Amino acid sequence: MRFPLGMTLSIAGYMAKKKITRAKKFPMVLMLEPLHACNLTCTGCGRIREYESTIKQKLSIQECLDAVDECGAPVVSICGGEPMIYPGMGELVAKILERKKSIILCTNGMFIKKKIAEYTKSNRFFFNVHLDGMRASHDVAVEREGVFDSAIEGIKAAKEAGFLVCTNTTVFKETDMTELDELFGYLTSLDVDGFMISPGYSYAAVDSKEIFMTRDDIRAKFRAADAMFKKYSFNTSPIYLEFLQGKREMSCTAYASPTRNVKGWKGPCYLITDIHHKTFNDYIEKTPWDKYGYGKDPRCENCMVHSGYETAASLGVNGKLGDTLKMIKWQFS
């Protein structure tokens, strides 16, 4: 089973309610960024560059909870920056869990071992550890030696303590998919519960543009690694994977993954910043959604990230006959 049953049922219940009430644009995953500060300076990270002027600011625990309530999404992805350096992150996680939300805590994994006692175990809470390759490649991507080993120690500590753990891998032009096969084999031997994978997005703030891929590059790379996708327990849905492999087209549903950070609700999406809205309602109502997406805005040209398209897969956007069955079979496989 890809995700714990309780988590799947609560998300399914939420979606059913939205469909019954004929809600049009509703959130699925809140991307909550309590801070942008990080102990690393990863090559492909847009956040530490774009938010350099506010890097020392953070949302209070109450502001984070208000964002969770205001948005109402059933899943909260806590990212940043490095969320595990946020004072009171364990308390924030516990309070979001009390609201019956599912949580994905995106981390470089370096503080898990030291801080594990601060966290509440739940079948709705995952540590999501960033790993872009085996030791040598990952340490180059994050621009520091020893990070891979430290993240692996964190994964082992979390698994030993009974937490759910998944990993998140960004694929760049230089990524060797054979090496990723080795990585996922190794992580499977550590009992990691699932793998997320997504192509990198060329942030305006990142200078090293040569590391990012075009749509065609992405599709060729993901097609060539088809055997790997059948081998391991990926959290990437079969519909999103078909899109990444060029087997179908999909429209972006960025509104389903709203981002809240120290400046407000980031519009239009996790990747592009044209404005920060004061309220979630403003974000949904005032964003000119028709102007964004592939073929509409040049900045969307090579974007295939999960914050834009994985939600489209779960919402059945551009759906085909048999998709629902495919998604159910995948969830229970």
Ligand code: SF4
């Ligand atoms: S296609 Fe990508 S960059 Fe463009 S609006 Fe959607 S998520 Fe944002």
